Amino acid sequence: MIEGKSGSYPILSEILREYDASSDRFENFVNSKQGFFFVFGAKKVEGSRGPYYDCMVGDYKNRKEAKAWISESGCLEPVAGTVALADYLVDDRFGLSIKIRRIFSIELIxxxxxxxxxxxxxxxxxxxxxxxxxxxxxxxxxxxxxxxxxxxxxxxxxxxxxxxxxxxxxxxxxxxxxxxxxxxxxxxxxxxxxxxxxxxxxxxxxxxxxxxxxxxxxxxxxxxxxxxxxxxxxxxxxxxxxxxxxxxxxxxxxxxxxxxxxxxxxxxxxxxxxxxxxxxxxxxxxxxxxxxxxxx
Incomplete structure (x- = not known):
């Protein structure tokens, strides 16, 4: 967990551990929270709803794909070496998914x-x-x-x-x-x-x-x-x-x-x-x- 002034934020390995363990426990673990993820790479894509970034995010152990919509990601682009604050959720169709809300430079945190x-x-x-x-x-x-x-x-x-x-x-x-x-x-x-x-x-x-x-x-x-x-x-x-x-x-x-x-x-x-x-x-x-x- 990353401890912040407004609460605790899990990293990807912690999220995946709970997701694999129990769907019921994972629902409680999510609880409308967000997590911090290191950005390993990103590619800009022109989508039907506007431009977005296909990103690879993760931590010291695991990596997973995520999307960052440009209108929601703040001033910084999700390039390798930045940090993403993202929602994570699970559903029957797509399983575990991550949607980036904001990008930070490492210097800011x-x-x-x-x-x-x-x-x-x-x-x-x-x-x-x-x-x-x-x-x-x-x-x-x-x-x-x-x-x-x-x-x-x-x-x-x-x-x-x-x-x-x-x-x-x-x-x-x-x-x-x-x-x-x-x-x-x-x-x-x-x-x-x-x-x-x-x-x-x-x-x-x-x-x-x-x-x-x-x-x-x-x-x-x-x-x-x-x-x-x-x-x-x-x-x-x-x-x-x-x-x-x-x-x-x-x-x-x-x-x-x-x-x-x-x-x-x-x-x-x-x-x-x-x-x-x-x-x-x-x-x-x-x-x-x-x-x-x-x-x-």
Whole structure:
């Protein structure tokens, strides 16, 4: 859920979960509400009732088609990288449908007071979460994996959960200054080429901590170590290897989330008729999808 001043707004994955679970429960869940959806792409169409946009909207997990009528979508066009406020409803004929009411730019809803660019930056140029908002999406996923791993670990009594959360959120914070996102095409910035995100991130965090009076030195040391070590090995860009419980967890969860996203990206680009994806540079192989349901 996205919490706003006027109430709670579900994201697509939450809507689909309720829709699949029970039609009665879904009717109660809808309750004349609206939801927020990230716009992945849009195409203008000249319809019999006037021009509109065929859009692909979604969240970190799911995507679905939606329509935006130009007279109702506000001043902004629903281009990739914007956010849509939309009605969602279900009927016997069309099933679940989404109708966009208003378009927002990310800047209008982001709270970037601490770190400008966090909600707009991609997590990578190509390999994983290479999309507007990818950094925030990836960082939150790492936190979720890390907390789950902490719960099942025999060392959980000795793991600093607060450090795991803040380390997961900010392990890639240097990427806010590593990439340029002009016209939604990603490239390295000057700082990105000269320093790369790990050293930039450690510097940003150290600078922020220095402005907080009485910040614990041991926490500063461990947090910066998470940033410096989260690639695991020197040959992969980390100047040091993980040497604390929390840094080991973030390293493993960062690797897991980035690889799963790379897999899903290749799967989305593969036709239902094919069992194999194209070659993945991350895995240095094609990826096996197996038999899949064919679309009607």
């Amino acid at each position: 982001s709270d970037d007071g601490v770190c400008p660019g966090f909600f707009e930056a991609p997590a990578a140029k190509m390999y994983h979460h290479a999309r507007i908002g990818g950094l925030a999406e990836h960082s939150l996923s790492v936190v979720r994996y890390a907390l789950a791993l902490t719960e099942v670990s025999d060392s959980r009594a000795n793991i600093d959960r607060d450090l795991v959360v803040i380390g997961g959120l900010f392990h890639d914070i240097g990427k806010v200054k590593t990439y340029t996102t002009e016209a939604f095409e990603f490239d390295y910035s000057d700082d990105g080429y000269l320093e790369e995100h790990i050293s930039i991130g450690a510097r940003l965090i150290d600078l922020e901590i220095s402005s907080i009076e009485g910040f614990p030195e041991e926490t500063r040391r461990k947090l910066i170590h998470i940033v410096l070590s989260h690639h695991g090995e020197v040959q992969f860009g980390s100047p040091v290897t993980p040497k604390t419980r929390e840094s080991i967890i973030i390293w493993l969860c960062d690797n897991l989330d980035s690889r799963l996203d790379n897999f899903e990206t290749h799967a989305l680009m593969t036709s239902n008729e094919s069992k194999w994806t194209d070659f993945s540079k991350m895995f240095q192989s094609r990826l096996y999808l197996g038999e899949r349901k064919k679309c009607d």
